[in-house]
Amino acid sequence: MTTEPAIVVQDLVVDRGRRRVLHSLSCQIPAGQVTGLLGPSGSGKTTLLRCLVGVQRIRSGVVLVLGVPAGERTLRARVGYVTQAPSVYADLSVRDNLRYFAVLAGIADPSARAEETLSTVGLAGRGGERVGRLSGGEHARVSLACALVGSPEVLVLDEPTVGLDPILRRDLWRLFHELADDGKTVLVSSHVMDEAARCDRLLLLREGRLVADDSPAAIRQATGTVDLEEAFLRLAEGQDVAS
Amino acid sequence: MNPRITLATAARVLRQLRGDRRTVAMLMVVPSLLMVLLRYVLDSSPFVFDEIGLQLLGIFPFVTMFLVTSVAMLRERTSGTLERLLTTRLAKLDLLLGYALAFGIAALAQVGIATAVTMGWLGLQIVSGVGWAVVLAVASALLGMALGLLVSAFATTEFQAVQFMPAVVLPQILLCGMLVPRSHMLDVLNWLSDVLPLSYVVDGMARARTSTAGAGLVGDVAVVIGCILAALAIGAVTLRRRTP
Numbered sequence: 001m002t003t004e005p006a007i008v009v010q011d012l013v014v015d016r017g018r019r020r021v022l023h024s025l026s027c028q029i030p031a032g033q034v035t036g037l038l039g040p041s042g043s044g045k046t047t048l049l050r051c052l053v054g055v056q057r058i059r060s061g062v063v064l065v066l067g068v069p070a071g072e073r074t075l076r077a078r079v080g081y082v083t084q085a086p087s088v089y090a091d092l093s094v095r096d097n098l099r100y101f102a103v104l105a106g107i108a109d110p111s112a113r114a115e116e117t118l119s120t121v122g123l124a125g126r127g128g129e130r131v132g133r134l135s136g137g138e139h140a141r142v143s144l145a146c147a148l149v150g151s152p153e154v155l156v157l158d159e160p161t162v163g164l165d166p167i168l169r170r171d172l173w174r175l176f177h178e179l180a181d182d183g184k185t186v187l188v189s190s191h192v193m194d195e196a197a198r199c200d201r202l203l204l205l206r207e208g209r210l211v212a213d214d215s216p217a218a219i220r221q222a223t224g225t226v227d228l229e230e231a232f233l234r235l236a237e238g239q240d241v242a243s
Numbered sequence: 244m245n246p247r248i249t250l251a252t253a254a255r256v257l258r259q260l261r262g263d264r265r266t267v268a269m270l271m272v273v274p275s276l277l278m279v280l281l282r283y284v285l286d287s288s289p290f291v292f293d294e295i296g297l298q299l300l301g302i303f304p305f306v307t308m309f310l311v312t313s314v315a316m317l318r319e320r321t322s323g324t325l326e327r328l329l330t331t332r333l334a335k336l337d338l339l340l341g342y343a344l345a346f347g348i349a350a351l352a353q354v355g356i357a358t359a360v361t362m363g364w365l366g367l368q369i370v371s372g373v374g375w376a377v378v379l380a381v382a383s384a385l386l387g388m389a390l391g392l393l394v395s396a397f398a399t400t401e402f403q404a405v406q407f408m409p410a411v412v413l414p415q416i417l418l419c420g421m422l423v424p425r426s427h428m429l430d431v432l433n434w435l436s437d438v439l440p441l442s443y444v445v446d447g448m449a450r451a452r453t454s455t456a457g458a459g460l461v462g463d464v465a466v467v468i469g470c471i472l473a474a475l476a477i478g479a480v481t482l483r484r485r486t487p
Contacts, residue, residue: 016487053330057485071484073332081330087323091262092255103251104331130262150331 004067006031006154006185007052012061014047021047023208024061029187029201034180036199037189038232044208045189046084049156052187053081065154077106080147084158086139090132094123094142097131098149105150117149122171137164144172154185161188161195173198193229204232211235244336252333252341253348256315260349266311270353274303275360282365296367297452298421300357300376301444304350304384306412312346312391313404320395329484338482339475342392343385350384351377368452375451375460382467383444387412389474396481415441420449440470
């Protein structure tokens with residue numbers, strides 16, 4: 001495992017319209033680990049993820065991914081992004097979607113890589129089906145597969161497990177850890193606190209500010225509770241008192 | 244820019260189009276059916292059919308490709324695939340050329356069928372040769388495509404995208420010289436028609452019908468191609484990687 005962080009964010013300020021979404025946020029995300037970005041809906045998770053992949057206009061601050069400013073051309077083959085709503089072509093087959101994104105990632109043999117990735121997300125044998133005919137969970141997994149197909153070093157996943165059945169969720173978290181064991185950096189956002197425990201490291205976000213940036217064990221210890229949801233509540237109350 | 248990505252994008256757009264059989268059927272058959280209809284509406288005045296028929300052969304691909312592309316690109320914007328594409332190695336030019344290539348191929352098929360029906364079966368005569376009519380009609384289709392890509396940036400729903408058809412396309416049809424020769428219009432309208440690209444498609448078709456190819460016809464094609472490139476360039480500006 002490398003000691004250099006994969007992602008460095010410094011004093012990041014983002015406004016959307018007149019509303020300030022991120023307030024001078026700073027954090028570091030270690031390489032080769034699964035980091036969870038947890039927080040309620042509307043806390044700025046998606047905005048932060050969009051900054052990391054370089055599609056969010058920012059007001060000020062620095063965002064470095066693999067040592068390079070986020071969104072730079074050289075990063076595009078090295079960072080995979082899965083948006084919250086599955087953004088794949090519903091009118092194409094699963095296989096055609098994967099092949100297309102494999103070509104975009106510069107994979108030499110897109111067809112072989114597409115089949116490989118299909119089995120990684122548990123959709124082996126479903127390649128010929130039209131994405132629009134799949135269930136919501138399958139649709140989401142095609143979207144995930146389109147990011148995995150390029151074997152990116154950094155994976156930025158916006159709520160990839162929402163609405164999936166518990167077995168699938170467990171399998172996906174297992175997959176995220178396998179990817180991290182291979183040296184990939186995995187950043188997963190979620191608004192479900194029971195997923196927090198599955199992460200190596202947690203960023204707790206509330207109203208555009210970080211309330212915690214530590215391992216689950218350290219957060220439990222600091223707040224004196226085993227329940228991460230309870231820990232979040234205590235941290236959030238602490239933030240309210242401080243401000 | 245990367246040729247492999249451009250070609251993959253064109254193939255992907257064509258595959259999406261092919262998946263929608265009904266749209267393909269309409270694109271390929273409707274212009275020819277309309278030409279047949281026009282031929283029999285003008286049964287008593289065959290000269291008028293020769294004149295208007297060829298001009299319409301230039302206008303149909305413009306209208307259909309405008310509609311198909313504006314909706315296709317709007318879907319790309321609203322479904323989040325555009326944002327996702329822009330986080331990959333795809334250059335904006337890859338996307339624009341991919342679309343141009345895909346719809347150019349679709350237009351070639353559409354124009355090929357309509358031209359075969361109009362000239363082979365309905366007996367429309369053209370002095371400069373069928374080739375020029377096809378070149379103008381395909382250029383017209385690409386013009387529709389480029390303007391469709393552009394207006395998709397100003398629409399947030401498919402309803403709005405479709406409403407751009409009367410707003411952007413109909414004034415050009417009224418002013419292009421098909422209903423009234425452009426030189427007979429009020430000065431202001433004549434100037435306006437000078438800056439609208441569809442006028443040059445219709446001018447070109449009129450020239451191709453009555454005379455052999457010359458500088459005038461080449462000039463008309465050049466103006467249309469210039470407008471396609473300009474619309475694509477402005478369209479490229481609307482493809483922002485970073486959005487608020």
